[in-house]
Amino acid sequence: MAGSPEQFRGQSRLPRFAAPLRYDLVLRPDLAACTFSGSGSAAVAVSAPTRFLVLNAAELAVDRSSIRFQDWAPTEVAQFEEDEILVLGFGRELPLGEGVLSMDFTGTLNDQMRGFYRSKYEYNGEARNMAVTQFEAADARRCFPCWDEPAFKAKFKITLEVPAELVALSNMPVVKETVCGPLKTVYYEESPLMSTYLVAIVVGLFDYIESSTLEGTKVRVYTQVGKTSQGKFALDVGVKSLDLFKDYFATPYPLPKLDMIAIPDFAAGAMENYGLVTYRESALLYDEQLSSASNKQQVAITVAHELAHQWFGNLVTMEWWTHLWLNEGFASWVSYLAVESIFPEWNNWTQFLDETTSGLRLDALAESHPIEVDVNHASEIDAIFDSISYDKGASVIRMLQSYLGAERFQKALASYIKKYAYSNAKTEDLWAVLEEETGEPVKDLMTTWTKQQGYPVIYAKLNGQDLELEQAQFLSDGSSGPGMWIVPMTACCGSYDLNKKFLLKGKTDTMHIKDFAATQSGQNFWIKLNIDQTGFYRVKYDDELAAGLENAIKAKKLSLMDMIGIVEDSYALSVACKQTLTSLLRLLNAYRHESDYTILSHVTSVCLSVNKISTDANPDLSSDIKKLLIKLLLLAAKRVGWDPKDGESHLDVMLRSLLLIALVKLGHEETINEGIRRFHIFLEDRKTPLLPPDNRKAAYLAVMRTVSTSNRAGYDVLLKIYKETSEAQEKSRILGV
Ligand code: BES
Ligand code: ZN
Numbered sequence: 001m002a003g004s005p006e007q008f009r010g011q012s013r014l015p016r017f018a019a020p021l022r023y024d025l026v027l028r029p030d031l032a033a034c035t036f037s038g039s040g041s042a043a044v045a046v047s048a049p050t051r052f053l054v055l056n057a058a059e060l061a062v063d064r065s066s067i068r069f070q071d072w073a074p075t076e077v078a079q080f081e082e083d084e085i086l087v088l089g090f091g092r093e094l095p096l097g098e099g100v101l102s103m104d105f106t107g108t109l110n111d112q113m114r115g116f117y118r119s120k121y122e123y124n125g126e127a128r129n130m131a132v133t134q135f136e137a138a139d140a141r142r143c144f145p146c147w148d149e150p151a152f153k154a155k156f157k158i159t160l161e162v163p164a165e166l167v168a169l170s171n172m173p174v175v176k177e178t179v180c181g182p183l184k185t186v187y188y189e190e191s192p193l194m195s196t197y198l199v200a201i202v203v204g205l206f207d208y209i210e211s212s213t214l215e216g217t218k219v220r221v222y223t224q225v226g227k228t229s230q231g232k233f234a235l236d237v238g239v240k241s242l243d244l245f246k247d248y249f250a251t252p253y254p255l256p257k258l259d260m261i262a263i264p265d266f267a268a269g270a271m272e273n274y275g276l277v278t279y280r281e282s283a284l285l286y287d288e289q290l291s292s293a294s295n296k297q298q299v300a301i302t303v304a305h306e307l308a309h310q311w312f313g314n315l316v317t318m319e320w321w322t323h324l325w326l327n328e329g330f331a332s333w334v335s336y337l338a339v340e341s342i343f344p345e346w347n348n349w350t351q352f353l354d355e356t357t358s359g360l361r362l363d364a365l366a367e368s369h370p371i372e373v374d375v376n377h378a379s380e381i382d383a384i385f386d387s388i389s390y391d392k393g394a395s396v397i398r399m400l401q402s403y404l405g406a407e408r409f410q411k412a413l414a415s416y417i418k419k420y421a422y423s424n425a426k427t428e429d430l431w432a433v434l435e436e437e438t439g440e441p442v443k444d445l446m447t448t449w450t451k452q453q454g455y456p457v458i459y460a461k462l463n464g465q466d467l468e469l470e471q472a473q474f475l476s477d478g479s480s481g482p483g484m485w486i487v488p489m490t491a492c493c494g495s496y497d498l499n500k501k502f503l504l505k506g507k508t509d510t511m512h513i514k515d516f517a518a519t520q521s522g523q524n525f526w527i528k529l530n531i532d533q534t535g536f537y538r539v540k541y542d543d544e545l546a547a548g549l550e551n552a553i554k555a556k557k558l559s560l561m562d563m564i565g566i567v568e569d570s571y572a573l574s575v576a577c578k579q580t581l582t583s584l585l586r587l588l589n590a591y592r593h594e595s596d597y598t599i600l601s602h603v604t605s606v607c608l609s610v611n612k613i614s615t616d617a618n619p620d621l622s623s624d625i626k627k628l629l630i631k632l633l634l635l636a637a638k639r640v641g642w643d644p645k646d647g648e649s650h651l652d653v654m655l656r657s658l659l660l661i662a663l664v665k666l667g668h669e670e671t672i673n674e675g676i677r678r679f680h681i682f683l684e685d686r687k688t689p690l691l692p693p694d695n696r697k698a699a700y701l702a703v704m705r706t707v708s709t710s711n712r713a714g715y716d717v718l719l720k721i722y723k724e725t726s727e728a729q730e731k732s733r734i735l736g737v
Contacts, residue, residue: 005078008083014054014055021042026038027160029109034108034118036106036143040145042146045097046094051094052088053087064077074089107142110142114142119204119265132278135273150319151424162184168202172257208221208222208228212239221261231262234284234285241342242307250414251417258307261277272309272313284303285728292653293694294654297650309331311417312326312417313330326427329396333393353564355391448486454475456471465513494524496531533564540569564598592632597654656694676702703718718737
């Protein structure tokens, strides 16, 4: 017989000679014993001569005697745990065309929060188990043998056998339910073509609330029994996001229903399973009384992100994990688009710079990696769900959108979704569509950003009427790397109405500012590059340009985003020893009178980093620097105080929490003492208006500062609150201090 099962070991991908078309799966979870059994059959298309079928399986006991392809039992069955594959050898070559493979198997409902797992919850004061799946990136193979790669799309018909009193959910709606004694069998509709990592099952006790989109898609939020009121906010955001994405992608939501469900034990923040999105409780539930403004924002962003995946990721899926960033970067970017439109008062696009900031910070390390990254083994995939795929990914998409223009970009995306619906795409497939629709050199431009790690800093120098530009790869250790990019440059001079846009293609370029700066002079002269920080790069201005920008900041001539970009770049350049700490501190001082949350969130984060660096480097100097930083934040902190004001904005509520936390961290005595005082009142009365959820973290941090080896009282009392509360957000607030 030709070949042996061994030949399939050590490969990064499954062979393509056979591919699944349709799975028919029956799963029987036993919630008491924490095991499950299953019977699966798959219609398989054999496209090239072979006597083998090779699929994925891990931590499953496959009943060898049950395996059949058509009528044939395999002559060889090899399960290689290291490779997570199951190889079936048959005594003859398989006929080309369609055949049916079937087998039975058993497994454990593990407590690793991956594959098919068990989560604990409480019902009427009693501990219970629920059964949940988490298959991304490569863990469907822990639930049933399958071709567990995103490009092997197939239809799924799922059947569950579960205790009759439980709620049993899957991707598709129920078609039929039969009860037999204590068990019921639930049959689900067949799904459209989809990848294995998006298959989902949840079995447990839940309540739900329901609403529907303009098109009539039923949307539900499932919570623990009695907690549905905490699901209302997510339901509302969910329905609005679906309506919005349907328009944005010019494609209807692809499934008949959408369920969103809160799971007590959950590894990620949320998972976009097709039609059954699972969430950590803190990322889905919102309670007017118990949640903070920042919890609220996180819920909105998470819901919008997961629902964006229903198109970008689920309907059109990356061909392989190398293109994971297409999923995650894109969903992150477009979640801001949705939230901006639902809550315009949150100034969400300005907050997007948080993503760009963390992408820029990570990607300035020599140890970073390109957005498109080689993946050879399933165990390597989890590591790329990082700030590069998400934050840099989202940021380069924003850069491209801004270069191409919002309308052209949207139109091209809609064609991309149409072209690759129910199928898979690679990064260059997206570039090709964008290029075709816009006539711009998208591929050349974007390849420099996705196939190459890092990003440039643009040195800008004024030479008479010329602005000289030079790019070099920015690294936070102060060295500079070999990278070169095609950089979408934008510049404005003295006013946002006077602006230019061009591509910096080589190492250097010169911009003539004569025409466009003619009217500017003296105090009013300033040039801002990278308008609104849409580009994924930093700018280092020469002294003259930097002074002009400092004046513009003080005179409030700049947009919020530009104010943020200038302070972030300046901080990064100081860390890399490209400018002095003094010049950073002087710049920070220009922000003293600021009172906007979005700006101050970056200013405080820079202040805290400077504090940390100076404390580590020189404890003597650091107390002076601390005083200076405290003084910087105090004006705004005094304005917002500790007590919420009637009718104040969402962002002011966030600002209060931000500043109180920063002042406590910087060791501001007055704030610390007030935090401790309010904490004691809170201990007596957990509903006191003197310590609303938004301010608690600051108070908890203040309390933790009193803890030492000889005095654990503060720690013990926080631990007690942690144990007493059933609110996931409160728990993570305490864990975070
Ligand atoms: N697809 C991911 C969930 C995921 C992450 C699965 C890592 C497997 C490994 C999901 O869409 C996601 O990105 N979730 C984010 C939340 C989002 C708001 C950025 C998360 O879990 O933090
Ligand atoms: Zn995601």
